Amino acid sequence: MLRMASSFPEEVLEHVFSFIYDDKDRNAISMVCKSWYEIERWCRRRIFVGNCYAVSPPMVIRRFPEVRSVELKGKPHFADFNLVPEGWGGYVYPWIAAMATAYPWLEEIRLKRMVVTDEALELIAKSFKNFKVLVLSSCEGFSTDGLAAIAANCRNLKELDLRESEVDDLSGHWLSHFPDSYTSLVSLNISCLGSEVSFSALERLVGRCPNLRTLRLNRAVPLDRLANILCRAPQLVELGTGTYSAELQPDVFSSLAGAFSGCKELRSLSGFWDAVPGYLPAIYPICPSLTSLNLSYATIQSTDLTKLVSQCQSLQRLWVLDYIEDIGLEALAAFCKDLRELRVFPSEPFAQEPNVSLTEQGLVSVSEGCPKLHSVLYFCRQMTNDALATIARNRPNMTRFRLCIIEPRAPDYITLQPLDDGFGAIVEHCKDLQRLSMAGLLTDRVFEHIGNHAKKLEMLSVAFAGDSDLGLHHVLSGCENLRKLEIRDCPFGDKALLVNAAKLETMRSLWMSSCSVSFGACKLLGQKIPRLNVEVMDERGPPGSRPESCPVEKLYIYRTVAGPRFDMPGFVWTMDEDSALRLS
Amino acid sequence: MACVLGGADGDLNYEETELCLGLPGGGKSEVETTTPKAPGKRGFAETVDLKLNLQGKDAVMDLNDNIKNASKDKNHLPAATVKDPAKPPAKAQVVGWPPVRCYRKNIMAQKNTSEVGEKASGNSAAFVKVCMDGAPYLRKVDLKMYKSYQELSDALAKMFSSFTMGNYGAQGMIDFMNGSKLMDLLNSSEYVPTYEDKDGDWMLVGDVPWEMFVESCKRLRIMKGSEAIGLAPRAMEKCKSRT
Numbered sequence: 109m110l111r112m113a114s115s116f117p118e119e120v121l122e123h124v125f126s127f128i129y130d131d132k133d134r135n136a137i138s139m140v141c142k143s144w145y146e147i148e149r150w151c152r153r154r155i156f157v158g159n160c161y162a163v164s165p166p167m168v169i170r171r172f173p174e175v176r177s178v179e180l181k182g183k184p185h186f187a188d189f190n191l192v193p194e195g196w197g198g199y200v201y202p203w204i205a206a207m208a209t210a211y212p213w214l215e216e217i218r219l220k221r222m223v224v225t226d227e228a229l230e231l232i233a234k235s236f237k238n239f240k241v242l243v244l245s246s247c248e249g250f251s252t253d254g255l256a257a258i259a260a261n262c263r264n265l266k267e268l269d270l271r272e273s274e275v276d277d278l279s280g281h282w283l284s285h286f287p288d289s290y291t292s293l294v295s296l297n298i299s300c301l302g303s304e305v306s307f308s309a310l311e312r313l314v315g316r317c318p319n320l321r322t323l324r325l326n327r328a329v330p331l332d333r334l335a336n337i338l339c340r341a342p343q344l345v346e347l348g349t350g351t352y353s354a355e356l357q358p359d360v361f362s363s364l365a366g367a368f369s370g371c372k373e374l375r376s377l378s379g380f381w382d383a384v385p386g387y388l389p390a391i392y393p394i395c396p397s398l399t400s401l402n403l404s405y406a407t408i409q410s411t412d413l414t415k416l417v418s419q420c421q422s423l424q425r426l427w428v429l430d431y432i433e434d435i436g437l438e439a440l441a442a443f444c445k446d447l448r449e450l451r452v453f454p455s456e457p458f459a460q461e462p463n464v465s466l467t468e469q470g471l472v473s474v475s476e477g478c479p480k481l482h483s484v485l486y487f488c489r490q491m492t493n494d495a496l497a498t499i500a501r502n503r504p505n506m507t508r509f510r511l512c513i514i515e516p517r518a519p520d521y522i523t524l525q526p527l528d529d530g531f532g533a534i535v536e537h538c539k540d541l542q543r544l545s546m547a548g549l550l551t552d553r554v555f556e557h558i559g560n561h562a563k564k565l566e567m568l569s570v571a572f573a574g575d576s577d578l579g580l581h582h583v584l585s586g587c588e589n590l591r592k593l594e595i596r597d598c599p600f601g602d603k604a605l606l607v608n609a610a611k612l613e614t615m616r617s618l619w620m621s622s623c624s625v626s627f628g629a630c631k632l633l634g635q636k637i638p639r640l641n642v643e644v645m646d647e648r649g650p651p652g653s654r655p656e657s658c659p660v661e662k663l664y665i666y667r668t669v670a671g672p673r674f675d676m677p678g679f680v681w682t683m684d685e686d687s688a689l690r691l692s
Numbered sequence: 693m694a695c696v697l698g699g700a701d702g703d704l705n706y707e708e709t710e711l712c713l714g715l716p717g718g719g720k721s722e723v724e725t726t727t728p729k730a731p732g733k734r735g736f737a738e739t740v741d742l743k744l745n746l747q748g749k750d751a752v753m754d755l756n757d758n759i760k761n762a763s764k765d766k767n768h769l770p771a772a773t774v775k776d777p778a779k780p781p782a783k784a785q786v787v788g789w790p791p792v793r794c795y796r797k798n799i800m801a802q803k804n805t806s807e808v809g810e811k812a813s814g815n816s817a818a819f820v821k822v823c824m825d826g827a828p829y830l831r832k833v834d835l836k837m838y839k840s841y842q843e844l845s846d847a848l849a850k851m852f853s854s855f856t857m858g859n860y861g862a863q864g865m866i867d868f869m870n871g872s873k874l875m876d877l878l879n880s881s882e883y884v885p886t887y888e889d890k891d892g893d894w895m896l897v898g899d900v901p902w903e904m905f906v907e908s909c910k911r912l913r914i915m916k917g918s919e920a921i922g923l924a925p926r927a928m929e930k931c932k933s934r935t
Contacts, residue, residue, distance in 0.1 A: 649828070
């Protein structure tokens with residue numbers, strides 16, 4: 109067997125491996141034998157690091173010397189909701205600096221929840237001659253100056269996607285830094301930017317890039333300029349409009365409608381800020397071919413929304429505000445039989461009383477009418493166990509189910525019971541469930557259901573739930589495929605965590621805030637399991653200045669082969685062997 | 693050194709693990725189904741109360757509120773939901789809840805505060821950094837989320853639990869007209885909110901109408917009253933220039 113492996117020419121193996129893209133498959137290949145490990149590592153072109161602190165740049169570079177594409181994720185997911193304080197970490201600069209020398213032929217960088225500086229962007233712009241793709245998802249720390257450097261220097265840039273990043277918007281002038289000779293743009297997403305870019309520069313850019321297929325504009329692009337832009341890019345597949353509001357003028361409307369009709373390849377629409385119903389009919393001609401529609405910034409009411417979605421028979425993904433109401437969701441269920449993903453966001457998340465008629469019934473309707481629905485994010489104000497059970501029975505193919513009831517600990521509003529059984533039904537019927545966020549009044553029982561049934565679950569989000577450590581224990585001991593667990597405001601303490609400590613090394617990360625995990629337990633975990641970083645965040649000062657039994661404010665535990673990090677701010681303490689000695 | 697970390701059979705068999713916390717009173721081997729109330733540990737409900745008590749008892753986010761709202765016709769309500777009619781209108785909000793991204797919150801806030809025909813301006817949010825003397829965390833608030841100084845005050849109080857702002861007069865401004873009241877505040881050990889305006893000057897929060905404040909505030913700093921005393925002369929001047 110060994111002889112056969114060694115007599116097979118390397119080039120042949122390398123050629124075979126070049127057809128394998130998936131990370132898991134690549135990892136499996138590299139474990140077959142030493143020579144396969146060697147061959148594989150030299151030809152791996154793409155790496156994904158789910159937690160930038162799980163490994164260090166030199167380690168990655170040492171193992172994979174010929175990488176062309178890097179994807180990194182930084183802050184924990186709860187950073188999206190302001191639970192991770194400013195300055196926590198997730199800096200990309202050390203990675204860029206290391207890769208600048210090691211990977212001169214790097215083509216793609218994709219970052220999520222990382223701190224990116226202008227220096228980092230400038231370094232990218234000058235270090236990678238064949239740079240093609242930059243995706244900054246929910247990143248922060250950079251300004252439009254950094255973007256100007258990218259625009260000016262990256263001659264082969266194909267994709268610049270700033271989705272939902274927080275950019276220090278100094279001016280819109282950066283866009284004009286794309287030279288006139290630059291024509292390779294394929295995808296541009298500037299929807300998060302506040303300031304106006306030069307419209308003529310934008311139009312010229314769009315006009316000279318024949319391969320442009322994705323264009324997501326920002327709010328500052330007025331509606332009356334949209335037609336001109338569309339006419340220069342009739343090949344567009346994905347479009348994000350700017351503000352979708354203007355005085356109703358027939359000529360503006362007709363040129364807009366004409367421009368849309370000319371875009372025969374258009375399949376995805378987004379934007380629609382400040383949308384006025386009067387201009388919606390401009391997109392009716394292309395509705396039947398739309399597969400993705402993001403109306404989550406469109407403040408249009410249910411009548412207009414219903415009319416719109418009823419024409420989108422090919423729709424696969426819909427993001428919308430709760431203005432759609434139950435009635436709109438019924439229409440969705442009736443007309444959009446190909447729907448795979450639904451996200452309903454709250455229009456007034458902080459209002460005490462419901463402002464729209466969106467209830468559990470809307471989701472039940474969609475679960476009945478849309479056989480391919482497998483991914484749901486739903487904000488509402490009431491729920492019942494029956495509704496959840498119905499949804500579960502209707503859609504055993506559900507893979508992502510995220511429910512948020514605006515009021516924490518809301519019970520079944522009819523029976524006043526906890527929603528344990530409802531979510532129990534979800535995990536029981538939906539055997540391929542990968543991601544779950546729960547809501548409402550929940551006891552330890554729901555965690556028992558999860559531990560017993562949710563065998564494919566990879567990510568779980570829990571808030572204001574449970575009664576005791578038993579709840580956490582059920583999840584940690586039962587969910588075999590759990591990778592990410594994030595918990596806030598639950599009465600979970602030390603016991604479950606310590607007893608299931610080994611489990612933590614099989615997961616990417618665990619976040620617990622406003623729970624009851626003591627400093628002593630954190631120290632113990634940090635000391636006993638060297639390949640875990642146990643980070644404690646506490647605003648009250650060093651945890652060692654309080655009794656060991658005192659609970660910590662926030663806890664973030666992640667597996668790593670890189671040891672404790674050194675870029676922590678003053679309010680983060682790492683519980684490793686050395687620091688434990690220092691703190692005691 | 694035996695290191696049995698976690699029972700492989702899934703039992704919470706505490707005694708067999710080497711990891712012992714030495715809970716006060718000796719470690720028990722079975723997991724209690726109720727949250728252990730060890731001294732020094734704050735029970736969960738207490739934690740929540742601690743954070744929200746700043747508003748006064750009535751404003752504590754009634755965790756039973758949902759039951760009350762949901763079952764309007766039912767009579768068996770938990771006793772704790774007696775609502776004081778004088779309760780402030782803004783509901784006490786928990787940090788990061790509901791889990792709506794800042795990005796989305798901006799849009800809704802803009803929609804609620806914008807007037808008809810208002811041009812979509814550059815930045816739809818007004819995020820400013822807030823630091824408080826002595827607090828290690830820096831925070832960011834979106835000023836457009838609030839409609840008055842009182843709302844901002846409430847929000848800051850929640851974020852910085854040891855912080856209480858001075859009294860605001862009827863118009864939601866510190867009583868700048870009354871010089872001696874102002875001096876009292878600045879001489880006290882209470883915290884005083886200050887802000888850096890567009891010109892780079894540090895001012896006391898509350899000396900201009902709310903909307904003007906939102907437009908001109910670049911950064912907030914919460915300092916002890918006695919330290920803010922240097923800002924008093926400017927505030928005094930503004931008093932005089934207005935009368």
